[in-house]
Every structure is written in structure tokens, then in C-alpha cells.
Amino acid sequence: MSNAYLWIKAFHYVFVASWFAGLFYLPRIFVNLAMVPADSHAERERLLLMARKLYRFANVLMVVALALGFWLWLGFGVGRFAGTGWLHAKLALVVAVIGYQHLCRGHLRRFEQSANRRSHRWFRMFNEVTVLLFIAIVVLAVVKPF
DSSP, X not given: OOHHHHHHHHHHHHHHHHHHHHHHHHHHHHXXXXXXXXXXXXXXXHHHXXXXXXXXXXXXXXXXXXXXHHHHHHHSOGGGGTTSHHXXXXXXXXXXXXXXXXXHHHHHHHHHTTOOOOOHHHXXXXXXXXXXXXXXXXXXXXHOOO
């Protein structure tokens, strides 16, 4: 393994973890938004501003994490593992995380339009999806169970 490979891999892990940190917290903001009383406009606007900024920041982190992953794939031959099941499963889960992030954008838009129909309890459960995805991706990447 080259030194460059290890640096790219380390930064890939950092950006993936950072991306997930944004995805862990964004639905928590949705929980709070779902609990805001109708007459509390300042609180609602503050939470919406936080959610917008966090969503944009998570997008930047996602792009960098994916770019570093592609660099590992194409530049360092990680793609040679393409015939193994763990990599297919991991990549499928990464696609699921990207889909989850786009679902978050849809929820954010509904909050912006005052059209949310979900309860704070629903968003608490929605928030747990990222934890499960993160655990599965890390296990697949590190353990390579199949």
C-alpha cells in the first residue's frame, strides 16, 4: 500500500463520518421543527435557517466523500474487489444514503412551505435510519464479511 493511498483513505473516512454527522443532526432539527408551536415564528425561522445551512454543508461533505471514494476506486485499484459481495452491498448502501439525503431535502421543503404532515415521533424514527446505515457501511468496509 502506498502512502498516498493511506492518506486518501483516511480523508475519505473523515469526510464520510462528517457527512453522516450532518445526516444524524438534520432529522433532529426536523424533530424540533415538528414540535414548534404555530405561533412561534422566530423559533421556526431559526430552525429552518439551521436546517438549510446544515443540508448545504452535508451536500459539500457528501461530494468530497464520494470524490475520494471514486479516487480510491479508480486511482488505487479498489475496484479490483468489485467481484466481491461486500463491496456491492456497501455501494448499494451508499446509494441508499444519497437517497436518504434527498428525502431530507424533501422534508425540509415541506417545512419551508408549512406543509409538514409528520410528527416529531416519526422524525425520531426517521433519524435512526442513518445510524443503521452508518453501522452497516462501516462493518462492510472494515470487516468485509462476504
